[in-house]
Amino acid sequence: MQRRGTKIVATLGPASSDPALLEQMIRAGVNCVRLNFSHGTAQDHIDRARLVREAATRAGREVAIMADLQGPKIRVGKFADGKVQLETGMKFVLDASRTEPGDINGVGLDYKELPRDVKAGDTLLLNDGLIVMTVDAVRGEQVHATVKIGGVLSNNKGINKQGGGLTAPALTAKDMEDIRTAMSFQADYVAVSFPQNASDMEMARQLCNVAGAEYRHKPGLIAKIERAEAIPNLEAICKASDGIMVARGDLAIEVGNAAVPALQKRMIKMARDLDKVVITATHMMESMITNPVPTRAEVSDVANAVLDGTDAVMLSAESATGKYPVETIRTMTAIALAAERSQVYELDSDFINQQFVRVDQAIAMAALFTAFHLNVKAIAALSQSGSTALWMSRHDSGVPIYALTPEVSAARRAALYRGVRPVVVPFDSDRENALLSAENALKSRGAVGDGDLIVLSCGEPMGKSGGTNALKVVRVGEHRG
Structure with a gap:
């Protein structure tokens, strides 16, 4: 499946x-x-x-x-009746100095900087753009505007300026x-x-x-x-x-x-x-x-x-x-x-003109390339920080990637990486024991079975963040000395 x-x-x-x-x-x-x-x-x-x-x-x-x-709260204040119905063509005042609740003529502002951020001719969009106003003039703390597209404006609705320019x-x-x-x-x-x-x-x-x-x-x-x-x-x-x-x-x-x-x-x-x-x-x-x-x-x-x-x-x-x-x-x-399911994987093009300055990134790419061309069932990235799994996930190989880490926080971060399944696995300081633990973790989850090929990446010494420097291809269930 x-x-x-x-x-x-x-x-x-x-x-x-x-x-x-x-x-x-x-x-x-x-x-x-x-x-x-x-x-x-x-x-x-x-x-x-x-x-x-x-x-x-x-x-x-x-x-x-x-x-x-x-x-930042770039919003209008509150209305006496909770909301007003604005009609096209009406005049309306957005007043940074107003302390009393708003009415059909105007309303206070949670965002006090608005009068300094706008000028005559600017377009303001309120309530997720459902209400549109054009600024006529700025007088002190008051922004005088004309309603171009009306609607219901209620308490604390947001304000945007078309084209940006708010300094919050x-x-x-x-x-x-x-x-x-x-x-x-x-x-x-x-x-x-x-x-x-x-x-x-x-x-x-x-x-x-x-x-x-x-x-x-x-x-x-x-x-x-x-x-x-x-x-x-x-x-x-x-x-x-x-x-x-x-x-x-x-x-x-x-x-x-x-x-x-x-x-x-x-x-x-x-x-x-x-x-x-x-x-x-x-x-x-x-x-x-x-x-x-x-x-x-x-x-x-x-x-x-x-x-x-x-x-x-x-x-x-x-x-x-x-x-x-x-x-x-x-x-x-x-x-x-x-x-x-509809995607066609063309990984090779991702490697053209690639240059790596870090060993761990080169290992991540080598693992992807190997898995893609060798009919591998899974890639297991043994990593403290989960970075190796992240780099692998930036390229679509069609092969599931498992981020195996002893750090719970790294596993949770990896939960957001596309195509990556995080698994918390305690690492042994001995590399072969760690690789065997990784293999068993995948078997216990039904990700692989005896005879399947898996690509494993890890670092030596084990437990060092950013130290991925080794790649190994193993067949599940084979005895290794």
Whole structure:
């Protein structure tokens, strides 16, 4: 039976916080659970992280936890009646100095810098772009605008500027506190909202490393690409991160819906070329929030992301508040499997003009090449950090890759790598004993049987991170002295 290579990220929320349901979701195919720090208290996230760890243990899976930071609150304030109905042609004032609740004429701002970030003629998009306003004038703390496309505007809805240009910093005081919370339960990944450049990601890494020091934990960093300003800096942001998220919601509002599909393809390719992880997110199975089956367009959307090479596809409201979280995960699994089954592997072209500066990277590529041409059943990468398995997973060989590591944190990180199955295996300092343990671990999971060929990569001395320097092809069950 073919095993799915593409990973599934599911957002935890009211619809999915029951321990039994969460275990069902993990068994149905969830590889990473997203905790959305835009909602809930620190204790809520600590409690949910514990639920995830317990459910994953019961399911016998290594599941990553991703702490998704809120980022800057670029939002309107609250209304006296909770919402207003804006009609096309109306005048409306966005007022940074307003303290009383909003009404049909205007509203206060959570984002106080808006009057300094906009000028007459700019287009503002509110409530995920459903409401469009043109700026007429900026007078002190007030942005005077005309409604071009009306609709219902309710409390704390988001504001975007078409084409980008809002100066809000990527990391807020709340984010810094949330990083400390995330490190207290050793979140495997931290997703940074609205980074504009590599410096934003470098600052986030420093904060994570400082907050994680007492736990001896360093998370992977995911840059959420959702600002127009991030696009010219894409390569630098990618290099400063461990992965990127194609956050199609805010990005589409800023750059326009039509530009997003090509950007998505470009981002997925760039991430893979730079040996980074990539997650495709937002509205992937939106209709399944309320319906038990997806639309055909959603099926194509997920399948195309898989065919483009994304490591993971992500669910937001579908799993956080939707009526069918388990069914959505099963459906996504089926779509990914069908897309992967259709792929033709042409690994050799990946090796043309390749040059390696690191021995461990060269071993990773040699393992792929050997497995591809030798009808090998599995590749086993024995690794402290899981980096060797990550490098292998950047190329499609059609051969399952097992990341065998004694480090639980490395196994959880590897849960997000496409085509990689993480397994926690204690290593013996003797290489032959370690290789035998690896072989037995694969046999016990039904991944290989007697007579199958497997490719093993490891390092000498055993237990040294970044030390992969050996490659071995073995036939399962053969006595080795």
